[in-house]
Amino acid sequence: MFDLNSLGMNKETTPWNPPAAASMSSAVEASMYNSIQAILRETASSCSKGMLRWTLHKKVETHPSNSVSLVNVLVKELEKVERLDYKMHVIPLLHTLNYVIIQQSSHIPCNLFQRVYECFKRLLTLPEPYCTIALRYMRSIKMEQITPGALYQRRVIAEQSLRNKHFPHQEKVFVFADPAVFSGPLWQAVRADLVLASPQSDTLARRVLLHTLQAGLVKACHGPILTQALEDLGEDVEQYFQEVVLAVEQSIENGEAGRDQYQTKLQHIYSDILTSANQDPKARGSLSNTPLPSPEIHFHLWTNEEELWNELVKFTINVSTSERNSVYQEEEEEDVSKRVSLLSVDSGIEKDLSDMEEREQRNPFTRSWSPCFRGRMKPEDKMAQENIKGPTSSTPLPKEEGNHTARIVMMGDDRVLGRLAKVYHSIRKREAKHLMTKRLNLQIYYIPVSDEPIVNSPESTSQVGDRLSLASFLGRVDPWYESNINSLGAMIPKLAGTQSSHSRSSEPNHFLVDVLSYYLRCGLQPVHFTLYSVKISVSGQTGSPVDEVFVSHLDAEFPEFKTLRENLRQERSSRRRTRKTHGTCGAVVSMNYSKVSLSKQEVVQGRSVMTCGVVISAISPNETEGLDFLTVNFDSTNPRCCTEIRTQNIKIRILEDKTFTVCLDKDCRRKYTHVQSIEISPCLDPGYCLQTSSKFSVGEEREAGLSKYMCKILPLPINTFTGINH
Numbered sequence: 001m002f003d004l005n006s007l008g009m010n011k012e013t014t015p016w017n018p019p020a021a022a023s024m025s026s027a028v029e030a031s032m033y034n035s036i037q038a039i040l041r042e043t044a045s046s047c048s049k050g051m052l053r054w055t056l057h058k059k060v061e062t063h064p065s066n067s068v069s070l071v072n073v074l075v076k077e078l079e080k081v082e083r084l085d086y087k088m089h090v091i092p093l094l095h096t097l098n099y100v101i102i103q104q105s106s107h108i109p110c111n112l113f114q115r116v117y118e119c120f121k122r123l124l125t126l127p128e129p130y131c132t133i134a135l136r137y138m139r140s141i142k143m144e145q146i147t148p149g150a151l152y153q154r155r156v157i158a159e160q161s162l163r164n165k166h167f168p169h170q171e172k173v174f175v176f177a178d179p180a181v182f183s184g185p186l187w188q189a190v191r192a193d194l195v196l197a198s199p200q201s202d203t204l205a206r207r208v209l210l211h212t213l214q215a216g217l218v219k220a221c222h223g224p225i226l227t228q229a230l231e232d233l234g235e236d237v238e239q240y241f242q243e244v245v246l247a248v249e250q251s252i253e254n255g256e257a258g259r260d261q262y263q264t265k266l267q268h269i270y271s272d273i274l275t276s277a278n279q280d281p282k283a284r285g286s287l288s289n290t291p292l293p294s295p296e297i298h299f300h301l302w303t304n305e306e307e308l309w310n311e312l313v314k315f316t317i318n319v320s321t322s323e324r325n326s327v328y329q330e331e332e333e334e335d336v337s338k339r340v341s342l343l344s345v346d347s348g349i350e351k352d353l354s355d356m357e358e359r360e361q362r363n364p365f366t367r368s369w370s371p372c373f374r375g376r377m378k379p380e381d382k383m384a385q386e387n388i389k390g391p392t393s394s395t396p397l398p399k400e401e402g403n404h405t406a407r408i409v410m411m412g413d414d415r416v417l418g419r420l421a422k423v424y425h426s427i428r429k430r431e432a433k434h435l436m437t438k439r440l441n442l443q444i445y446y447i448p449v450s451d452e453p454i455v456n457s458p459e460s461t462s463q464v465g466d467r468l469s470l471a472s473f474l475g476r477v478d479p480w481y482e483s484n485i486n487s488l489g490a491m492i493p494k495l496a497g498t499q500s501s502h503s504r505s506s507e508p509n510h511f512l513v514d515v516l517s518y519y520l521r522c523g524l525q526p527v528h529f530t531l532y533s534v535k536i537s538v539s540g541q542t543g544s545p546v547d548e549v550f551v552s553h554l555d556a557e558f559p560e561f562k563t564l565r566e567n568l569r570q571e572r573s574s575r576r577r578t579r580k581t582h583g584t585c586g587a588v589v590s591m592n593y594s595k596v597s598l599s600k601q602e603v604v605q606g607r608s609v610m611t612c613g614v615v616i617s618a619i620s621p622n623e624t625e626g627l628d629f630l631t632v633n634f635d636s637t638n639p640r641c642c643t644e645i646r647t648q649n650i651k652i653r654i655l656e657d658k659t660f661t662v663c664l665d666k667d668c669r670r671k672y673t674h675v676q677s678i679e680i681s682p683c684l685d686p687g688y689c690l691q692t693s694s695k696f697s698v699g700e701e702r703e704a705g706l707s708k709y710m711c712k713i714l715p716l717p718i719n720t721f722t723g724i725n726h
Contacts, residue, residue, distance in 0.1 A: 029069040032056075036073055039096070040089055043483045050484040053096065054514060060100055061291050067104035071097065071112055078119050090123070090130045091480050091722050095522045098137045102151055102521065103292050105144055106215035117141045129525050129723050136524070146259055147251040149215030152292060153208050155521070157245070158405070159295035160204050164242055166249045171405040172315050173295045173520060176302040178412030178419070180669070181451040189495040190411070190512065191299045197513040199293040205241040206230040209273075211290040212244050216266040223288030226270070229277035236276065243269050294510075294517045295407075302416070305423050309430065312406055316440055319404050407520055409445040411492070413467040414552050417446060418665025421531050421551035421716050428714060429686040444526075445519060446471070446718045448489040467666050469619045470552050470718075474527060478722040481523070485720075488515050525723025528715035530627055531683035532618060539659050539674040546672065549683055550664040551716055554616040556652065556678065558587045558660045561612035585637050586612035587658055593650035596629045609643065611636045614652065616680065627724075630680065653677035685714040 039052045060067050074097040081089050097116065101108065120141060123134035144151050157164065158171045175194060177187055199207075209230060214221050230237055247269070251262035271281035300307060410416050424444075448471030471489065475482030492512070534554065535545040592606045611634040618630055632645045654660060654676060662678060664670040 025069060028066055029073060032066065032070045032073045035059075036070075036077060036093075036096070039092060040077075043092055043479050044088065050487040050515065053092075053484060054511060054518075056096070057099060057103065057518070058514070061103055062289075064104045064107045064287070064289050067100050067107050068109070068112065070100055071108060071116065074100070075112075075115055075119050078123070082122060087126070087130065088479070090126065091133070091478075092483075094123075094130075094133050094137060095480065095721055098140070099518060099522060101141065101144065102155065105148065105151060106211060106218070106287060106290070110145070113141060113145050117145065133525065143252060146256055147216075147248055147262060148218075149212035150248050150252060152211050152215070152290075153245070153248055156204060156208050156293060160199075160201070160293070161296065162204060162208070162241075164245045166242075166245045169403055169405075170319055171295065171407060173297045173407045173409065174308070174311055175297055175299045175409040175411060175516075176308060176416070176420075177300070177449075178410075178416035179301050179303055180415055180667075181412045181449050182301060183451070186493060186495065187301050190492065193495065193510075193512045194297045194299050194516070197294055197510055198296050204293065205237055207290055207293065209237065209241055209244055210288060212248065213266055213270050214287050214290070216263060217270060218287075220267065220284060221270060221287065222283035222285035224286065225279055225283045226273065227288050229273050229279050232277045233273065240269055240273055294513045295520060297513070297516070302419070305419060308408070308420075308423050309427055312427070312440065312442075315404075315406055403441060405441040405443060407443045407445065409447060409516065409520075411447045411449050413448060413450050414470050414665050415467065415667040415669075417470055417529075417551055417716070417718075418553075418667050418670065420444070421529075421665070422549045422670075424716055425531060425549045425683060425686070425714060432686045443524075444716070444718055445523060446474070447485055447492070447516070447519075449492050450489070451493070466553075469617075470529070473619050474718065474720055477527060477724055478720040480721040484515060485519060485523075488512070519719075523719045523721050525721060526717035526719050527724045528627065528717050530618060531714050531716050532630070532680055533683040534662075534664070535679040536662060536672050536675055537677045538672065539676050545679070548664060548670070548672075550618070552617065552619050553665050554614075554678075554680070555663045555666070556614040556616075556660050556675075557663070558612055558658065560658065561586050585610045586635075587660070588655045589614075589652050590655050591650060591652045593632075593645060593647040596646040596648060608655065609634050609636070616650075649681045651677065651679040682712075683714045684712055 035052065035056045039056065042052055056070070060070055074093055077089065078093050078097070081087070081093065101116070117138060120134045120138035124131045124138075126134070140151055154167060154169070156162065157167055158169045159173075161170045161172070177190065179187075182190065206227075210223070210227060213226060214223055233240075244266070247262060247265040251258050254261070274281045274283060298311070300311070302308070408420075410420050427442075448468050450468055471486055475486045495512070529551050531549055531551055532554075534548045534550060536548060537545045588608055588610050590606075590608050613635040615633045615635070616630055617633075618627065620627065620629075620631065629646045629648055630650065632647060632650060634643050636642050659674040659676055662672045662675050
């Protein structure tokens with residue numbers, strides 16, 4: 001038996017060194033094979049915990065030389081999937097393979113990269129979503145083949161917002177935890193694990209340099225000596241960091257034709273670094289480990305719904321400001337060079353000053369966008385100013401503007417996604433005015449967490465399990481999400497007790513941040529939940545009805561029949577039936593709706609029914625039925641009144657001199673009392689509404705401009721590993 005802990009750091013064990021013992025390589029590959037098989041079995045079972053995948057990636061992160069054996073095993077398994085048509089294994093294998101390449105690309109030889117590329121290429125014949133994921137990863141592999149180190153470098157620069165002139169793309173991760181679920185000790189424990197795990201900013205540039213030079217030069221690089229040289233250089237590392245970023249971006253732009261030039265540039269940078277640090281510029285040797293750092297994470301206890309919008313606005317303004325500063329810095333450098341050249345020909349300093357004054361008059365934007373001008377402006381006012389000013393004709397836009405990404409992670413149960421649905425609709429309405437869609441790519445993630453244990457006993461009447469209906473649906477459509485994310489949500493409530501049992505000096509638990517990082521980097525396939533608009537008419541209220549939005553659930557309850565309804569639920573949970581009904585069965589309501597039939601035809605219906613409560617769900621218990629209709633159930637002690645309908649549009653109005661209570665997404669914070677009627681329909685996209693707002697004649701409104709190419713309905717996209725095709 002071989003100790004796997006001893007296989008990580010020796011150059012003799014890396015795949016490009018033939019003297020390594022074949023038996024040692026076989027032992028490692030056998031271990032990797034067993035780990036992969038265990039992960040696949042775990043994914044197919046109902047007791048998935050996600051620990052096996054995390055353990056496997058940590059093993060490769062700690063011992064990079066194991067990555068070659070793991071990639072070999074994963075490619076063989078994908079080839080087996082092609083032959084035997086085991087599509088259920090494709091998603092775990094694809095994501096695991098891609099993540100290993102992101103982590104340890106510098107340790108993977110060129111011939112193995114080509115084999116991975118060919119394997120992904122053959123997967124393009126599979127149906128969605130497999131071909132889409134394979135295509136995305138195939139493009140990444142191709143870029144890494146041409147420009148070794150590019151994947152790692154671009155990811156770290158974006159996730160850590162490292163300032164540079166050549167790849168200005170930035171990402172921000174915002175985690176919002178629902179205070180209804182996260183108690184004081186729990187949110188403090190989660191915050192400590194997420195925020196304290198972030199790497200130190202002063203080491204990131206050195207880490208990028210080390211990884212890129214090792215990935216590009218491989219045998220022509222000595223990792224330990226280079227590591228020491230970068231530390232000795234101190235702040236002087238910055239100029240080499242900028243040179244490496246430029247070399248990578250130029251290589252990507254030039255394609256295969258610039259591969260030799262890229263290698264030559266890296267060799268020059270490597271030699272210059274070692275020479276500056278008084279080291280041998282021709283040093284060759286083993287490689288150093290450069291683990292991929294976790295993203296910078298901003299954690300918020302979501303007490304104020306406006307906080308999400310404010311954070312997005314701050315991010316957008318900061319990005320725009322840094323981009324303009326970069327552009328102006330380049331312009332100032334050009335001015336200095338022009339001034340120097342002018343002075344070398346003519347000593348007329350007054351001419352220089354007049355040129356600068358003339359330049360400022362042509363470009364007054366430079367002075368108006370000073371920090372003192374912004375003062376104490378509100379976020380929306382800042383955004384409006386950004387849109388009004390914009391870049392001047394003499395200020396070219398950076399290449400990557402408009403591609404910055406905000407990753408929003410919601411932690412909680414159905415209630416937090418209900419609040420998100422409301423805020424998301426509000427954000428889209430504001431974006432129609434502030435044009436933030438041109439500047440931010442918004443990605444939404446969901447980690448389900450419950451504040452109470454889920455009781456699966458049929459005798460239990462608790463609705464806690466129902467509060468995770470969205471998470472259950474995502475787990476059914478995506479087993480890899482179930483294995484990695486739903487299982488994580490079950491472990492988070494235990495963090496407070498776990499952390500309190502350790503001393504304050506102990507290191508943070510990296511499991512949570514590692515799994516979140518994996519989700520953020522690989523979970524890019526959205527499941528689109530239809531948002532529903534509800535107009536709530538309240539008794540005694542003048543003016544327009546209250547406009548609300550929900551994503552999963554609406555409950556209408558009649559106070560006079562609350563006890564009757566609870567008794568009815570208990571009878572259903574205990575599977576007892578009342579033999580005979582006496583007295584009133586509930587309130588009489590009128591409803592108008594469009595019935596959804598199997599043929600997709602809609603037939604307008606109108607009827608009255610006696611009920612003690614109404615439950616409207618947007619989540620189907622069957623994942624194959626889609627998310628484009630509502631299931632409406634009327635509770636009643638009269639079996640003839642216990643009816644279920646499927647619809648997209650419904651209006652319910654009470655006919656008696658009574659009112660009812662409406663609760664949205666099972667959240668008591670979003671409860672309305674004294675309601676007389678509700679009207680529900682799919683939520684329209686504000687961008688579509690803006691495009692169709694121009695009327696061509698009285699009483700007539702046409703689709704104008706881009707609206708005929710736009711989706712009318714606004715969905716809430718939640719990222720998973722598989723997604724759902726529409």
